[in-house]
Amino acid sequence: MPSLNPFEEWVHQRIRERINSDEITKSDLEKYKLNKLKEMARYVYDRSLFYKRLFEKNRIKPEEINSFEDFSRIPFTTAKDVLDNPYLFLCITQDGILRGFTIEEANGKFRRIFFTKDELLNIIGSISAAFKMLGINDNDIVQIVFPFEAQWGCNYLVEEAVRLAGGEVVSTGSIDFEEQMQKIFNIKPKMIIGSNPYLVDMTRALASKYDLRKAEVKTILLSRGCDFHPFTKSIREEIEKAWGCKALDHYGTMEAGMANAIECSYQSGLHINEADFYYEVVDVKSKKPLALGDEGELVFTTLSRTGMPLIRFRTRDVSYLIDKSCKCGVSTLRSMAGIKRKLKNGSQNNLLLGSFNIIKRLKSILQS
Numbered sequence: 001m002p003s004l005n006p007f008e009e010w011v012h013q014r015i016r017e018r019i020n021s022d023e024i025t026k027s028d029l030e031k032y033k034l035n036k037l038k039e040m041a042r043y044v045y046d047r048s049l050f051y052k053r054l055f056e057k058n059r060i061k062p063e064e065i066n067s068f069e070d071f072s073r074i075p076f077t078t079a080k081d082v083l084d085n086p087y088l089f090l091c092i093t094q095d096g097i098l099r100g101f102t103i104e105e106a107n108g109k110f111r112r113i114f115f116t117k118d119e120l121l122n123i124i125g126s127i128s129a130a131f132k133m134l135g136i137n138d139n140d141i142v143q144i145v146f147p148f149e150a151q152w153g154c155n156y157l158v159e160e161a162v163r164l165a166g167g168e169v170v171s172t173g174s175i176d177f178e179e180q181m182q183k184i185f186n187i188k189p190k191m192i193i194g195s196n197p198y199l200v201d202m203t204r205a206l207a208s209k210y211d212l213r214k215a216e217v218k219t220i221l222l223s224r225g226c227d228f229h230p231f232t233k234s235i236r237e238e239i240e241k242a243w244g245c246k247a248l249d250h251y252g253t254m255e256a257g258m259a260n261a262i263e264c265s266y267q268s269g270l271h272i273n274e275a276d277f278y279y280e281v282v283d284v285k286s287k288k289p290l291a292l293g294d295e296g297e298l299v300f301t302t303l304s305r306t307g308m309p310l311i312r313f314r315t316r317d318v319s320y321l322i323d324k325s326c327k328c329g330v331s332t333l334r335s336m337a338g339i340k341r342k343l344k345n346g347s348q349n350n351l352l353l354g355s356f357n358i359i360k361r362l363k364s365i366l367q368s
C-alpha cells in the first residue's frame, strides 16, 4: 500500500526500484540501506582514488563489509579531505559532471562538490515531494528569496521542484527588505523559502513596521544552507508570531547535496530522504557510533551519487536521530532533530554558496 505522505511515498518509490514490495516497511528500508552501503563501498573503492587509498591504508576490503557495524569501520571523510583535492573523489570522468558547487573558506581556499545531471534532477524530485508534503498543490504560489545564482544553482533546483509539485514560482532574490515586503504583499505567496539568516533578519526588520500577518503566508521555510545559523525555539516562535504561520526547518549542506531532510508542519523532527542518504550519529569525542536518540555529530553517506559520492562525511553538526511515526503520516523514515550547534574546527565553513558571497561583498563595498 503506498504511503499517504507524498515525501515518504517518493522515498518508497525509489526503494521499490530495489525491493519488490508494495508496502515498504522499516525492515525493507534497513535492508535497502545496507545493500546500498555495500554497493557504495565497492563502487568508491573501484573508482575513487581517495577512497582506494583510504581503504588500502586501513586494510578495508569492500567485500568484507556485510553489516552496518562493518561499514562503521571505514574512517571518516572530512571537509578538509575534500578541500585538499576534490578531484580524487571523482568516480566518473569530468565530462559527466554538470555542475560544481563551491564554498570559499576563510583562508581563501575553495571547497568543491560536483554533481551529475541525474543527481541534480533527483534532488529536484526529492524537494518537490517535500513541497507536496507541505501542501503545495496546483497554482499555489511559492516565493523564493534565495540570492540569484548561476545555472542549476539552489534557486533553480527549488524553482523546478515547485513547478514539478504543480505550484507557481516567483523568485525575487535577496533584495532590500522593504522592496521584498512590497513584493510579498503583491504576490501573496502561500510559502516563502529563503536562507535562515536572511529570513530572520527580514522578519526582525519588518515586524515593527508592518502587520506581516496580512500577507497571509501559510509557511516560511528556512533553509539551512552551508553555514550554521541557529534555529532555536525562540527564533521559531518569533517568526511564527510575526507572520502568523508555520516556520519550518530544513537540512542540507553543499556536500550533502542541498536537500537531505525537511520538517513537516507537525514539527517533530526533520524527515530524512533515506533513499539517498545514510545518517549516523557519532560521539563528539570518541567518534564511536551512538544509539538512536543519543546526541552527537551527524555523519552521512551518499547512497546514490555516482559522480562524487561521499562516505561517512563528518558534518560537524550536532543532532540526534528520531525513529518515531509522525502525525503527517511518515511511519518508516527516520528523522533528525534540528541542528543544535556546530562543532568548531580550524577551517570553519563560514561562507555561503558562491553568489551569496559575492552579494555580501558587494554590499560591504557599497556600505563602506
Ligand SMILES: [Zn+2]
Pocket: 263, 264, 265, 266, 267, 268, 271, 326, 327, 328, 329, 330
Ligand atoms: Zn511529519
